[in-house]
Each structure stands twice: as C-alpha cells, then as structure tokens.
Amino acid sequence: MVQVSCIANGQGVEVAAPLLEMRGIIKEFSGVKALDGIDLLVHAGECVGLCGENGAGKSTLMKVLSAVYPHGTWGGKILWEGQELTAHNVRETEATGIVILHQELMLVPHLSVAENIFLGNEITSFGGVLNQAAMYQRSAALMAELGIPEVNVAMPVSHYGGGHQQLIEIAKALNKKARLLILDEPTSSLSGKEIEVLLGIIRMLKSKGVACVLISHKLDEIAAVCDTISIIRDGTHVATRPMGELSVEQIIAMMVGREIQTLFPREAHEIGEVVFEARHVICQDIDNPARRRVDDVSFQVRKGEILGVAGLVGAGRTEMAMALFGCYPGHSVATVLIEGKEVAVHSPSDAVAAGLCMVPEDRKRHGIVPLMGVGYNITMASQRKFSRAGVFNMPAEMHAISQWIQRLHIKTATPVLPIQSLSGGNQQKAVIGKMLVPQPRVLILDEPTRGVDIGAKQEIYKLMMELAGQGVAIIMISSELPEVLGVSDRVLVMAEGRLTGDFVNEGLTQETVMAAAVGKTMAQAA
C-alpha cells in the first residue's frame, strides 16, 4: 500500500529513495561462493567507491549488476528505483540506465569515434541507411560536454591515446542515457594527468545527477571523488561508511583482515649466498611507450630463499617476470646476473640454458601444450636430455616421465594422455614439473596456485619447500596475501611498476604489505 502511494505522488519520494539497492547478493561458481550476501546502496548523484583485495568479489558483484550473469544465476534482489530488476543480458540493463565500463577498453580501434559511440545504437533513416550527420553532431556535442572538444569524432579511435579512449567510452555510456555508471579500474592504464581529467569528469557527472560506482585499488582516487566507501572481503560486505569517516589505515585493515590458515607447511631451510640478481628492470607499455609498466626495479635472491612478490593486479609483477625470462612482448631492459655472472637473456631458451626457469601465470595460454601427452609436456623444456642426435631414447624418456609423475603426485590414467583432459591442479603440477626437469638454479613461479584446488595447492607449497631445501632460489609472484606471507622468506611489494617494499617475513603483517601495495612508498611505510 505504501509503495502505491509513493509512486502516485512521485516527486518527494524520488529524492529519498535510493537509485539502486542490491540486497543479499549471492553468487556461486561450482559450489564455491564468490559472493556471500552482499548489500550495496547507491543514490542518484552519488559516487560509491568499491574496495577490496584481489579476488574479493568486486568485479563479480558488478557483473551481477550489469547482468553479465543473467537474473536467476545468482541469489538476492536488485531494486532499481524501488522496482525489482530482472535483466537477462547487458542490453536490458543498459536500457534501464546501468552502464558498465570494463577494465579493458571495449572500443573497435579502426572505427571512428562517432561510429564507436553509436555502435549497436546507430541512428538510421529509412531502410537502415546510417544517418551520419546526426551521429557526428551528437558525438561532437558529447565531446564538448566531457570537456574534450579537441577530439575529432570522424577520426579512428586508434588515433587517440588511452586517456581519451577512456573518455570516449564514457561518452558512449552517456549516449546510452546512463544514470548509473560503473567504472572498473578506469585509471589502471592512464597517466597522472589523464587521471585528473577523468576524476574531474566524474565530479561533473555527479553534479548532473548521474551516479557512479568506482572500483579502484588506488585509495587516493577513491578519496578524491567518492562520497561513500564500501569495502568487501572474500565475498562478504565489511562496511559502508561516508568517505570522511575512515582513515586509509582503517580501510586497509578492513580489506585484508583474513586469517592465515595452517595450510602453509613452512619449514626452516638454509639460505645461502646471492645466486640471482636483477638490475634496473624496465618494461615499456606496448601501446604507450611513454608509460612504464615496470619502472627500474632491482633486487637479489639468495640460494634456497623463497622470495614472495606481492602487489595488486596491474602492479607490473608479471611483466617484470616476463622481462627476466626474455619473453616480455614489448620493449624491455634488464640486467640479469646468475651466480655473479651477467647472462644475456634474449629468449626463454637463453634463460632455461642459463638455469633460470619460469612457470607462467596463464596456464592455458602459456603453460600447457593441450593436445600433447602429460609426460611429453613435462619433458618439453629438456628434450635434449633424453635424445641423442635429435632422436629420442623413448624408453629412457618414459622412465623419467613416470618418475616425475610420481614425484609430483600427478593423477593421470597414462603418461601419454593429452594434458587438456586433466584437472587444473594436475595440469599445474605438470607445468611446474616441466620447469624442474632442466634443474634450474632460479625458479620464477607466477601465481603458481591460481585456479588450483586446496589439495594441489598444499602439494605445490610442499614442493616449493623441498626445492628451497635443495638450494633452488624461488621467486613467487602471488596475489594472495596469506600465501605470500605463508611461504616466503622475504617479501617484495610492487605498486604501479615500482618497488615499494622489501620486508623480511618475520612478524610481517598483511596490513604492512597492503599499505605498500596501495602505493605508499618505502619511506612512508617505514
């Protein structure tokens, strides 16, 4: 009854009622809860900052809201101006006025700015003929509104840099009459000045009554534009407060606060002299050479030491590893010393020959050779060992393979079963095994337990301890703080391409690491 009267007399109620209300959102992925009862309130003209660690569920929550996961595949309720929202695809949510801007830009580089803005919403006259004039006019008006009248809407999008492209995305959203704009890490590929422009536009949109949800790792950006901050952790809602009420320290404490489980079989092992040294690692962004993904990072690793590398997504850790291994796709510079001797690493084969091996982050794309047998994947990096004059000694190879399969506890029906038919954990163990057969002195593990079940995780940790005990220097990049603190002897922290922390892992807390990861420099943290 109340609701009927509300709608009837309109005006007064609209101010008080939230634009969007998400209640008790639950989303499961094959039995694992990614979101466990999350609430979120957004009012018209308000900007809400959404904070949380890697994998806390921020992106998942936004995918629920924008119906990337259609209604019915998740639990809970979404109310839009008091009405329940049951969208089944992104088009429907966009029609309501909810537009999401993904972390990766979704523009078609070869089409013009105007064509991109109207992609899928083209203005047509009779018979489906494009009304170019109308689209150009409207696009130019949008550019003026966003304060970038210098953009020529007839030019291809690829003509403009990352910052402008981000704004063109916003123009595209505004053109869809967006009333709630979701920005997922919008500044991750922008320079300082471009970020300022973007934040200014968010303020301008707020003043026009457009609501925003801003997902960002950078707390200073959130502090600059958001009215409210909402923190989530492990799929649950931690707190929602007005921006001014919380200090940065409090926010960080709320973001981490996870217990380190007894999952980690940390054992004492001997740490020897320095075996690996990286000096002045620099990686340029592929699209924007002026920007450095990794900006002058130097560090050392000792024999038998496990060095954890922490940081938020996009901090440049994977890029650094690729540069060291000789496979960074853009331009990179790095001086690598193994046992005090400089090694020229121009390709992965150079690296492997020098005793430096890497297990890449993306198992499917960079790790497995899917159609090939598990065993042949394991021997892939050391085929010369099992061959003479290029011809395999097949039984000798098979003998070694079965020993490795046993040692790594890989569950497979036969050693020649194509690796693609194994579970993720077993695939990962094989990919790690592949990089152990050449007997490396330095091993880089990039997210070694991503997408792996608990059992396999534990086996991988045990293996790492065993290797460290044998004197292998291990560099482990991980986005899971408990994992970093659970297995490392020393922890490096990176933020925005720079080294912001170097800690001995004794009494080290998640808060300290997280503070460095959100960009506080070493001097500030100390």
Add this chain to the structure above:
Amino acid sequence: MNSVTRNIQAVFSRYKVLALLLSIVLIWTFFGYFSQQAFGNDDGLYFRPSDWPGFEPWSGVFLSARNFSNLLRQMAITGMLATGMVFVIIAGEIDLSVGSLLGLLGGLAAVLDVTYHVPLALNFAIVLVAGAVVGLINGYWVAYLRVPSFIVGLAGMLLFRGILEGVTHSTTISIESAIFIQFGQAYLPQWVGWILGLALCVLIASIGYRGRLNRQRYQLPSAPVWQDSTKLFLVVCVVVGFVYALNTYQGIPLPVLLMLAIAGFFTFVARNTVFGRRIYAVGSNLEATRLSGVNTQRVKMVLFGLMGLMCALAGLVNTARQATGSPSAGNLGELDAIASCFIGGTSMRGGSGTVVGAMVGALIMASLNNGMDMLGVDSYWQKIVKGMILLLAVWVDVASGSNER
C-alpha cells in the same frame, strides 16, 4: 579389465585411419565394379580388357595389378608433397607454393640436363639443395619476418610459376638423359622387390624386439607377446601382398619406393625425434612451446626447408615421369597435397595429424582421379566430385568433434 578398456580406447584413437581405410575399400569396390561394367560392354569405345597386359579376368580393370601399379605411380608425387605438407599443417601453417615450386625445380632439372648437360648426380644435388634453400627462405619469411604463411605461399605460387615460365620460355623441354627418365619410370626387378620386402619385415621385427628389451630395461610395461606377434604377422602379410601384387605386373615402381621410404622416414621423424615432437607442440600451443625454451622460429623455418626438399624430389620425379620439363608442371599440385592432408585427418587448427593419414588421403585422391579417368568421367565432373569429397571429409572430421579444444 582395465587393459581391455585401454585397448579399446587405443583402437578408437586409431579409428580415423580405420575409417579412411574403409572408405578406400568402398571407393575401390565402386570403381572395380563399374570399371568392369564399362569394359565388359563391347561397344568399341574402349580397349577390350583382355587386350591389356596383366589383365586378370576375375576382377574389374580398376582392381588389376597393372592399375594398382599405375595408381601408386600417380600417387607418388602427391604423396611426397603430402608428407611434407602434413608437417606444415600440423605446425599450424600452410604452404600454397608447393605446386609451382615443384614445377620450377623440375624445370630447373630439365634445363640443367638439356641446356648445360650437367652430370645427373650433380644435377640432382643442385636441384635438391635449391629446393631446400627456397623452402628455408619461405620459412624465414614466415617465422622471422612474420608474414602469414598463406600470403608467403600465395606470393611464391605466382613467383615460382613466373620464373618457370621465363626459364622455359613457356615451352616444354624434352629430357635427353635416359637414366634421368628411368628415375621416374623404372621398375625394380622382382628379386630386388622381394629382398626389400624381406629387409623391411626384418627391420620392423628387430625394432619391435629392441623396443621390448629397452622397455624391460627401464621396467616399463610392455604389450603381451601375442599382441606384438599378431601385429608383426599382419605387417608381414601386408608387405608380402604389396610386393606380390606389384611384381605380378612389372615390379615396384621406383618413385613409389621413394615415396614409401620418405613416408617411413617422416613417420620416424614425427614419433621419435625432438624436431618431430616440436612440430606438434608448436601447432598445439606456440606460446607455451616458446616459453618452454624451444626456438619456435627455427622449428618453423626448418619445416619449410623440409617442404622445399620434398618439392625438389617430387619435381625430379615429375620431370622424369613425363620425360619433359613443362611450364605447367605441378599446376594445382598444392591443392591435391593439402586436400590429402585434410582428408587424412590432419587438424586444421594444427597440433594433430599423421604422415600415414596424409598418405592414405593421397591414396584416396589418386584413386578418385584414376577411377574417374578410367570410367571416362569428364574432367569438369572430376573437379566437382573432388571438391565435394574434400568438403565432406573435413565436415565429417569437424562433426565428429575431433578438433574441439
């Protein structure tokens, strides 16, 4: 119980080749029946079958020893190209220039022979080296300069054909050296055929035996003795039948022997060598292979070099067989080779395929050509039928889900 299921699985994984062999039986039965019908009619349009040497009254003309020999000779050139092409396709690339390159290298051999009177051994050596070098250059463009192989092949197709036409002044050149011609047309004496057959059987048996010993040395499980013996027995039957059938006519044709030797060698390369395994790895996941420390660019370049070498061999055989170097030699040869690979179950997305499959594919193509020629089917119809069969074969492959990732 477990071993039984595993054996059934093994049979199913070879299901592709079985299906192909079955389709060969069907094609042969079809042509055997209809060619007998056609030649049975005494309408004066054809030679009477009994006029043909080696005619066996109990079978259709298609299924005679003479035609079997003919069929294999026709297949030899496509077969050689297909053995190289199957590796290129497994590595996820394609080479469209092989027909033209075959023509060019065959033409080169003819020019060297006729115009410059180069001794035969040197002539062959020059042509083989030229083939390998041109192939490596193709590979360099693909692997290091990153031009898509489709384009490199297309460019080579025009380029090589153009050079060939320029070199031969668009005329055919008749070979003078009798031994050269023998290279494409000779038959092995019967006793040599038998000795080679015997040697092959002994070789296969000894490889199998050594493999068993080796597996025991490393304490690996071996197949039961009866299984290996049965396999060996079947192989011996096939070899004996093959040599017998060809000896019934004039013996094993030299180009066929060459093709079989190449196919055997390449099968070995695919299964037992580092290079062979890398070809499959590159085709299945290039990035992962590169990150394992494999020089994938070199693998690709060598692959194309090998393809060039095969073109040289095929070119020599082709020139010898026709006793001329012709400006149109090898025209559309690449299509037959590529079709053979795909019919033989090679995955279009790279990473899987076998030399044996490609050979069977080539046999199917050759059987269709030969059978339709024999039935007097117009050449335009032949093209239509071959096109449809290629489409159908690949569709069956796709529909059976064998290429899903």
